[in-house]
Amino acid sequence: MADESLYQEIILDHYRNPHHKGLRDPYDVEVHHVNPTCGDEVTLRVRVADGVVSDVSYDGQGCSISQASTSVMTDLVIGRAVDEAMKTSEAFLALMQSRGQLEPDEDVLEDGIAFAGVSRYPARVKCALLGWMAWKDATAQAVAASSGGAA
Amino acid sequence: MTALVDAGLAPYDVEVVRADFPVLARTVSGHPLVYLDNASSSQKPRQVLDAEREFVEQHYSNVHRGVHTLSQEATDAYEAARTTVATFLGASDPHEVVFTKNATEAYNLVAYSFGNAAAGSRFSVGPGDEVCVTEMEHHSNLVPWQMLCERTGATLRWIPLTDDGRLDLTDLDTLVNERTKVLAFVHVSNILGTENPVDVLVARAREVGAFTLLDGAQSAPHQVVDVQRLGVDFFVLTGHKMLAPSGVGVLWGRKELLDAMPPFLGGGSMIEVVQMSGSTYAPAPERFEAGTPVISQAVALAAACDYLSALGLDRVAAHEQALTGRLLDGLHALDGVSVIGPATTESRGAAVSFAIEGVHPHDIGQSLDELGIAVRVGHHCAAPVCRRYGVPATTRASSYLYNTAGEVDALLEGIATVQRFWRR
Numbered sequence A: 001m002a003d004e005s006l007y008q009e010i011i012l013d014h015y016r017n018p019h020h021k022g023l024r025d026p027y028d029v030e031v032h033h034v035n036p037t038c039g040d041e042v043t044l045r046v047r048v049a050d051g052v053v054s055d056v057s058y059d060g061q062g063c064s065i066s067q068a069s070t071s072v073m074t075d076l077v078i079g080r081a082v083d084e085a086m087k088t089s090e091a092f093l094a095l096m097q098s099r100g101q102l103e104p105d106e107d108v109l110e111d112g113i114a115f116a117g118v119s120r121y122p123a124r125v126k127c128a129l130l131g132w133m134a135w136k137d138a139t140a141q142a143v144a145a146s147s148g149g150a151a
Numbered sequence B: 001m002t003a004l005v006d007a008g009l010a011p012y013d014v015e016v017v018r019a020d021f022p023v024l025a026r027t028v029s030g031h032p033l034v035y036l037d038n039a040s041s042s043q044k045p046r047q048v049l050d051a052e053r054e055f056v057e058q059h060y061s062n063v064h065r066g067v068h069t070l071s072q073e074a075t076d077a078y079e080a081a082r083t084t085v086a087t088f089l090g091a092s093d094p095h096e097v098v099f100t101k102n103a104t105e106a107y108n109l110v111a112y113s114f115g116n117a118a119a120g121s122r123f124s125v126g127p128g129d130e131v132c133v134t135e136m137e138h139h140s141n142l143v144p145w146q147m148l149c150e151r152t153g154a155t156l157r158w159i160p161l162t163d164d165g166r167l168d169l170t171d172l173d174t175l176v177n178e179r180t181k182v183l184a185f186v187h188v189s190n191i192l193g194t195e196n197p198v199d200v201l202v203a204r205a206r207e208v209g210a211f212t213l214l215d216g217a218q219s220a221p222h223q224v225v226d227v228q229r230l231g232v233d234f235f236v237l238t239g240h241k242m243l244a245p246s247g248v249g250v251l252w253g254r255k256e257l258l259d260a261m262p263p264f265l266g267g268g269s270m271i272e273v274v275q276m277s278g279s280t281y282a283p284a285p286e287r288f289e290a291g292t293p294v295i296s297q298a299v300a301l302a303a304a305c306d307y308l309s310a311l312g313l314d315r316v317a318a319h320e321q322a323l324t325g326r327l328l329d330g331l332h333a334l335d336g337v338s339v340i341g342p343a344t345t346e347s348r349g350a351a352v353s354f355a356i357e358g359v360h361p362h363d364i365g366q367s368l369d370e371l372g373i374a375v376r377v378g379h380h381c382a383a384p385v386c387r388r389y390g391v392p393a394t395t396r397a398s399s400y401l402y403n404t405a406g407e408v409d410a411l412l413e414g415i416a417t418v419q420r421f422w423r424r
């Protein structure tokens, strides 16, 4: 099949053997995100401790792109400072919106560079962003709760 | 061809039909295009494109508003289109045909009109009243009724589905009862392919005095429709699924009802006398065509009706049934592939949803596109159906009058290729 440019081996690996999958305790915030056009969904939990993303766990159903992208995301954010992880998330978003025009930085995105081809398939970009958007939402909520938590 | 001969119909030359559709000659991903997304929208033949172009190039003007020649010619063409559509649907009076922008607007038109009716009128809907739909409705014939119930305090009920993709009519007599104001249901399902027993549902609605609305978005393009024989009060179609451009749909309704129903959208053309203190409204169909209508699209829709009538919808239906049978047989023969919806061509349209074990529909659709095969993946605007059958989405192949047995075989081979790729 000729669609190797979209379905990179790295993507297929993460799809078949997703990292950090399954919901875990403890966590600060749980969110549920859906892609209304295709019905893909993810339930995602985030734990933030001392400004660091100490754990991300998730469950959900979706296509290879959404599942693999969520798996790669957990590798990239777990154990990182929230600020740094947010920057990575922005870099991934920029790559997805590039329509194939951006050369991804492997130092920043690691396995995430395999998704460069996805940006040429506008219908699939939302799939690739599902887990990332859920993580960003949950993390922002966790940070807001901890900073407001003193009150 | 044997199905046609068996049915006593003249042979159907699909290659002659295909020659009318320029897009069918193109390639996708280096393969000949195999267009099997017709339940979503059909391709357009030259005859329809030519009719629209000729109208716009030679006779175009606004309608109903002028004395000059073009205005008259445009009005004549627009009204002739109404007559053509009425004849196509077996309607007795062209004034029963309301042009809308699509099917979705037509359901909203009826739902909002009923919602606008004064309390005590036969159209009014309020607390204690019920609206009944089915679990297999397209969102467009579901959400407007949910919204009507929310606005008025009425209760929405629905006819559930059986495991084999049909309406479960066990509790029909309680679901459609003396409190039921409207029974709105789909003629042929866009996701399951099921053709529903209109006679049974209409008979029950009549017993309790409920209005009936039939969603014909997936039937009118594929089979002979006779609204009088169907016995419904309202029938809806959408042009883009039946060879016409997007931007035009039709609400057919019994004249006596349309003339008595309150308007939905207000504006120009739908009025009789306008004073600052209030207005009176034109009779149907103008009452429901506020503003400049969809003029050239309506002319094109009439050309599409003419095209379908000339070809013979009974022959089209027989051709499609042969393709659907071939596809169903092929899918049943594949390991790890299951059909979601009726398993045979019995009371069934050409839309076939299926699942491939272990492969997500998005990935199936993408992989088939690499082979030039266009199918639709997702919930097909019928999310409750996916939920009912426990799938996040389906892959749907839907053929039309220009598809061939060879294309069905290409899809079946494509599915086998997809399975090999994703099972590595």
Ligand SMILES: Cc1ncc(COP(=O)(O)O)c(C=O)c1O
Binding pocket: B039, B040, B102, B103, B104, B105, B138, B140, B141, B186, B188, B189, B190, B215, B217, B218, B238, B240, B249, B381
């Ligand atoms: C069964 C059915 N009803 C209604 C519609 C709505 O048609 P439209 O989007 O043209 O309003 C569709 C098409 O999407 C359909 O398949």
